[in-house]
Amino acid sequence: MKKSFARRDAERLLPLLRSIGREIRDRSRVIDAQEERLAALSETRDEHRLEIAQIESELSLNRRELRRIERELAELGCDLDADHPLRILIPGRGETFAWERQLDRTQFYRKASAKA
Numbered sequence: 001m002k003k004s005f006a007r008r009d010a011e012r013l014l015p016l017l018r019s020i021g022r023e024i025r026d027r028s029r030v031i032d033a034q035e036e037r038l039a040a041l042s043e044t045r046d047e048h049r050l051e052i053a054q055i056e057s058e059l060s061l062n063r064r065e066l067r068r069i070e071r072e073l074a075e076l077g078c079d080l081d082a083d084h085p086l087r088i089l090i091p092g093r094g095e096t097f098a099w100e101r102q103l104d105r106t107q108f109y110r111k112a113s114a115k116a
Contacts, residue, residue, distance in 0.1 A: 003077030003091060010090045010097045013076065017088050020073055025086055027066045034059045 005013070034055050041048045041055075073080065073088065081087035081098060090097040 004093045005077070005090055005097070006093060007097065010092060013078075013090060016076070017078070017090075020069055021086060021088055023069050024066065024080070027062050027069070028085070031059065031062050031066065034062065 038052065038055055038059070041052050045052065070080065077091055079089045081089050087098050
């Protein structure tokens, strides 16, 4: 059964969603940087074995933690917006609320629900 929130209840989730959003954003940036570094080192794989092993280990940890935080978000009944990965969707009663943080501005607005 899917959860749904009244706007007031959705607004109460904002402190937690801010924290989750920040962690998703930060881990995603670190993962991107680590993947870029691995790609750059791939041509000189033999020369940088130890560095590559360290990056792969950290990358695995960051991916696992990102999956954990996404599960936590799902347990709350919320989802990441597929069109805007740093936008969190909060199911409402008859509507979906969206929360995102860009350039230190908090936006909390209704998002039209896609009906099948």
